[in-house]
Amino acid sequence: MKTILNCRHVTRLLSQSMDARLPWHRRLAVRLHLLYCIWCRRYAAQLQFLRRAGQQLAAQAPITPAPRLPDEAKQQIAARLREALNNPPAPPR
Amino acid sequence: MIHGDQLQVPVSAESCSQGQTPGDERALDPERWVAEYADALFGFAAARVREAAIAQDLVQETFLAALKASQGFAGRSTERAWLFGILRNKLADYYRRQNREVPLADLDAPLPEEQGAFGDRGLGKDGWLGRMAPKAWETPDETLVNKEFQGVLNRCLSQLPGKVALAFSLREVEGQPSEEVCKDLGVSPNNLWVMLHRARMGLRRCLEVHWFGNKRKHE
Numbered sequence: 001m002k003t004i005l006n007c008r009h010v011t012r013l014l015s016q017s018m019d020a021r022l023p024w025h026r027r028l029a030v031r032l033h034l035l036y037c038i039w040c041r042r043y044a045a046q047l048q049f050l051r052r053a054g055q056q057l058a059a060q061a062p063i064t065p066a067p068r069l070p071d072e073a074k075q076q077i078a079a080r081l082r083e084a085l086n087n088p089p090a091p092p093r
Numbered sequence: 094m095i096h097g098d099q100l101q102v103p104v105s106a107e108s109c110s111q112g113q114t115p116g117d118e119r120a121l122d123p124e125r126w127v128a129e130y131a132d133a134l135f136g137f138a139a140a141r142v143r144e145a146a147i148a149q150d151l152v153q154e155t156f157l158a159a160l161k162a163s164q165g166f167a168g169r170s171t172e173r174a175w176l177f178g179i180l181r182n183k184l185a186d187y188y189r190r191q192n193r194e195v196p197l198a199d200l201d202a203p204l205p206e207e208q209g210a211f212g213d214r215g216l217g218k219d220g221w222l223g224r225m226a227p228k229a230w231e232t233p234d235e236t237l238v239n240k241e242f243q244g245v246l247n248r249c250l251s252q253l254p255g256k257v258a259l260a261f262s263l264r265e266v267e268g269q270p271s272e273e274v275c276k277d278l279g280v281s282p283n284n285l286w287v288m289l290h291r292a293r294m295g296l297r298r299c300l301e302v303h304w305f306g307n308k309r310k311h312e
Contacts, residue, residue: 008210039221080153
């Protein structure tokens with residue numbers, strides 16, 4: 001079991017811990033590392049900040065208007081569907 | 094580019110399951126389908142793939158599959174939810190095909206977003222390199238709702254590889270559970286966390302350079 005982790009490891013584990021609970025020995029090793037590594041402590045806090053920033057983006061109105069399918073494309077699709085409907089069986093995709 | 098409103102279409106997996114009763118006559122009208130749903134389906138797909146042409150193909154494939162399976166539309170869910178369910182499956186297929194081109198991340202090698210962040214030899218091996226190490230951020234809550242900040246965050250997001258950015262958007266912006274994101278993107282849980290790690294690493298760095306590093310200019 002590896003108890004001394006380096007920063008590359010810890011950043012990966014911190015990210016993992018945002019989505020799933022780590023095994024206890026991993027949690028312990030990460031905590032130990034954070035005790036003496038200010039950089040990874042900042043990294044951990046910044047991941048939390050990123051999460052809140054993401055949630056805030058969702059709460060905002062869309063930044064760009066929804067893209068619409070051009071009329072020409074719609075006609076193409078409708079024609080293709082009509083064709084498939086009139087000539088069953090439609091070719092499998 | 095992610096469009097907030099298109100990420101919000103809730104569709105359950107059951108909505109495309111087989112039913113017993115055939116769909117009614119309304120279900121077989123291509124022109125009406127296209128008129129009613131093409132834009133919504135296209136918007137949903139366009140927010141999830143890089144090119145509009147691919148999104149358009151996916152919409153057409155969705156309608157064609159729906160046509161073939163219209164017997165399967167049991168009327169248990171709405172027609173709209175049913176079509177979105179099919180589109181989600183088409184998207185997952187599309188990503189599965191893409192996976193062949195994107196090699197799985199080799200965790201023994203540095204990930205692209207980690208490049209230059211950690212020492213690669215000697216005593217400092219795999220420790221933060223001073224210049225790249227996280228700096229202290231001042232993060233008052235106002236930052237989160239600051240339009241300029243959100244613009245920078247969106248630009249940072251758009252600079253990540255497409256699928257990495259998408260994984261982050263689905264997980265952290267839309268707030269989907271990991272299992273669902275895996276299903277949508279057709280990736281394993283392990284692959285997902287690698288992508289999320291890459292996204293977080295990349296975004297953190299990008300924000301530090303383009304927002305926190307420049308903060309005085311904004312104040």
